[in-house]
Amino acid sequence: MIARKPQITTAGADPRLAGGRLTIDLDALVANFRLLAEKSKPAQTGAVVKADAYGLGIVHVIPVLWQAGCRTFFVALAEEGLRVKAFAPDARVFILNGFFAEAFPVYEQSDLIPVLGSLHELSLWETLNKGRTDKLPYALHVDTGMNRLGLGVDEALAFAADEQAEKPVLLITHLATGDDPAHALNQRQFESFQKLRAAFAGIESSIANSPGIFHAASGNFDLSRPGVAMYGGEPLSDSTNPMRPVVTLEARIVQIRTGLKGETVGYGATATLKRDTRIAICSVGYADGYLRSASGSGVPLRNAVPGGGEGFVAGKKVPVIGRVTMDLTSFDITDLAENAVKPGDYIEFFGPNIALDDAARAAGTIGYELLTSLGNRYHRRYLNTKKGE
Structure with missing residues (x-):
């Protein structure tokens, strides 16, 4: 069997004029997604594509992930969500970075799904949905140990017990120390989230980010949401990276x-x-x-x-x-x-x-920052053997 040559799509600066170039291997991206999806089973696998797909470009990344079977995407901002919808109109797209009242008309018109993470946001969402016969869906973020976004566990349990409250379509939390499998906080977060999952019976749940997928307990939930590992970054510290460079x-x-x-x-x-x-x-x-x-x-x-x-x-x-x-x-x-x-x-x-993460360590940072810091002066080449199929 003769190996197919990759199709090359170019973007960014003219290669004759640019001082540097980025080569993005979309085949490797898809292979990484599929590996993560296999590791996530029986959970389904979404994809985190915030920050313009970690600097690689939503316009290029979304079509190949959709073709690979990804149907759920996570972004930070509603503006990013609209860009995802432009290339995958039938996808579920969740907006992670909070909800503000002036954005409500956008959610009404776009099918984007906000991730609500405070009692204030829940109250605001309920008020804006009053009078609608078709309540707009939302996801609920619960903080199980990161102290960033999300309801407290007790707040979430009380909300689950409120029979009058409109319930979310997805329950999520975020691992604070997922890249260190031995850290005790991981187990505490998994245990707290199991209690929440029982309280929100029948509602889809998601805890596993890139490193979380490699924890044995992650398959107990319904949806994983990898980010950096899809793009070739290390999912775990002090372990051989199983991902292909992208x-x-x-x-x-x-x-x-x-x-x-x-x-x-x-x-x-x-x-x-x-x-x-x-x-x-x-x-x-x-x-x-x-x-x-x-x-x-x-x-x-x-x-x-x-x-x-x-x-x-x-x-x-x-x-x-x-x-x-x-x-x-x-x-x-x-x-x-x-x-x-x-x-x-x-x-x-x-x-x-x-390796991306070795370059990052030399700069005292992480692969996430290097990828998302890439500027706009590069000539970009996107490699994809399946383009046009």
């Missing part, structure tokens, strides 16, 4: 120069060369979402984590040298063969050779 970030080499031993590199003169050093200066910086904290020197993080970011080029990893700047990042390529790279070549910042 996003590759590369930057073009603008110039290769030689700095002499004893000279310094970049703003603040924070890197002093210990040998004659060949330096590749690349056209991506913190304005493009490659964080300044990934600098090789001259940022507070280097006091705690000695190694800064790395690139991958000509078959080897090369370190960031000096500070990452707004539009440029420099790499020490001294250990590469003399003619291994030239201006115009690309260096990988993360992708198949440098």
